[in-house]
Amino acid sequence: MITQAAALIERVRTSNPLIHHITNYVTVNDCANITLAIGASPIMADALAEAADIAAMAQAVVLNMGTLNERTIPAMLAAGAAANRAGIPVVLDPVGAGASPLRGDTARQILDAVALTVLRGNSSEIRFMAGLSSSTKGVDASDSDLASDSDAMAVAKAAAQKLGCTVVITGPVDTVSNGVHGWRIANGHPMLARLTGTGCMCSSLIGSFCGAAPDAPLTACIAALLTEGIAGEIAYEQAGAQGTGSFRVAFHDAVSRMTADTLVGRAKLYEA
Amino acid sequence: MITQAAALIERVRTSNPLIHHITNYVTVNDCANITLAIGASPIMADALAEAADIAAMAQAVVLNMGTLNERTIPAMLAAGAAANRAGIPVVLDPVGAGASPLRGDTARQILDAVALTVLRGNSSEIRFMAGLSSSTKGVDASDSDLASDSDAMAVAKAAAQKLGCTVVITGPVDTVSNGVHGWRIANGHPMLARLTGTGCMCSSLIGSFCGAAPDAPLTACIAALLTEGIAGEIAYEQAGAQGTGSFRVAFHDAVSRMTADTLVGRAKLYEA
């Protein structure tokens, strides 16, 4: 698996997939830059009048619920449906699902209308999406949900089976399952939690890898999680002591310079 | 005062307050990252359909008028009202108040509907909000208003009494008053004016400190102003000669590494 995942780095860089994002305005610049850093091309277009047109020319669609509004929700539904028609992957990042009725309702609307390829969230968000009990605090995973992280694999597998897609739960250890197979990625650094947008960027990386490998979403997710986690480790080694500003710059540097060898050499990847 | 203000740094980091922002799309990423850097948690949610829900789960609300539109104005009013009901602090950053009728009208609507805890702006904005003469140039303080900065304390005190909240006027020297007491903070560096979002980030820091110390807004404002000003000085020392890009990174670094000792050791804090 690690060889296949690592090989996708080169595939992203040579195929340069166009990744359509309908995402939040907080971290959208980070998402665009990380998509470029890994070798894909970002396009952000959230008007209902063009969402389907843009999705139809892309190689993957990323829907991110970070700053929903009544204008972008129908655009997400239209882009997701267009992606389904075109047969390209759809990644959903249900930011803060459970934090408000609007987010819960929107998440359910998307699940009803769009066949997802990958669902990525923290443990609170994925529990909510799968109908399991959770206590969301804002957009970060709640402590009680993190405390129960030991059963993250059971949650991921159950959610994957229920929702019919690959499910990623990010946290101190990342978990991914397609309902049959499950993997854990233990790379990363706690300092990633001190930056905004690391979850959103992870979803953009998943979209980028899925765009290059539309038939292998599990492998694409593993490649993305390894890239993010290992880039976090490298960034901490190079700049962590300086503070969050330098760490952020070094994180982008590390993603832009990531190689298959680095992924293979540093991967902490375990089959569950 | 300096001891109490400096002690709030630790209180933010241990209580990790959730700070709900309805803010502009220009500097929202800076606001999220600076909120994380000081130890609080940001959430940005500006749909009317969830603004009150999110405010009700937060420890403070920051309303920033940088890029108003007809969609976000009612959301600001709803979030402010929900914060009042929940008894949590509300910080208003009246960006460009006076620059257009829309901004003036919105500022008045917020003043009418929401009991503010803190109002933070440059001298032009605060003069406008307090009904004193001003000549706004875009979103920066006009030179004529800056020239009259020597009476900033009188303006801050009068505005605080009139509006019933703590008032912060930022500029080469920062001024804060709750209508009774007044303080000046002479930390900072001119290079801060060469970055976008330093005012917005100051308001986010005020929101973060108020979220951790809801009963001590004056102290919270002083802690925020010292943090911003001293981080600006440290950033200039470390990276100012390299240019604005490096200065910005160093500013985030300095906020993320700020300690009570650094605040006490470098504070230029004067009671008025």
Place this chain on the structure above:
Amino acid sequence: MITQAAALIERVRTSNPLIHHITNYVTVNDCANITLAIGASPIMADALAEAADIAAMAQAVVLNMGTLNERTIPAMLAAGAAANRAGIPVVLDPVGAGASPLRGDTARQILDAVALTVLRGNSSEIRFMAGLSSSTKGVDASDSDLASDSDAMAVAKAAAQKLGCTVVITGPVDTVSNGVHGWRIANGHPMLARLTGTGCMCSSLIGSFCGAAPDAPLTACIAALLTEGIAGEIAYEQAGAQGTGSFRVAFHDAVSRMTADTLVGRAKLYEA
């Protein structure tokens, strides 16, 4: 020409023009910071209720189609019309023109309603705007359009004559023409294409220089293109090997420290 272009750097810094942007939410922070870095003042205001008011107090208006929506399109038309009435320059960045009917229609609406001073885009976008054949891929120039870059000057001149404004085509070599005179700028570095927002920032620089030299748009464009290209070279020399995050920081540094001497010393400027 190089002397006149280089002299504009000082003129921007002393006149500090206010540049009104109605732009996309992906790169808006980059645009604000680059406007400050070169010495102008940014203001971003996209509500129809204030777009004309803000434009009327500015020294130039930049309209950027990166993330259009039904709310911002009428604001762009209103700001453009107000700029025309006030006699200040209008710069249009037709991001992704041709990528969707919405973008094509909006571009035509702006051309019909607003007298442009400068139109800046990649080769695909300018071909589309001038009614020449093109194959747009997302927001980046298509390979087939780049392959025909040798006739970029013919396209720029034809577009300038047809549209009655100065036209800039950015790419590996930048081309600018006012329909009579034409210049090529061969500065820059391929790594600029690995950052989001370099095109948008170029348009902001053009707006900044036009705001300081409203009667000399051709010279202003050349100054902006030299600034961007040379800053890209310097950034690569200083930080390119570290990755895209460091390169981005160094790019902002280089713009903020740009001098007339550096422009003159490094310019690769050729009359066509």
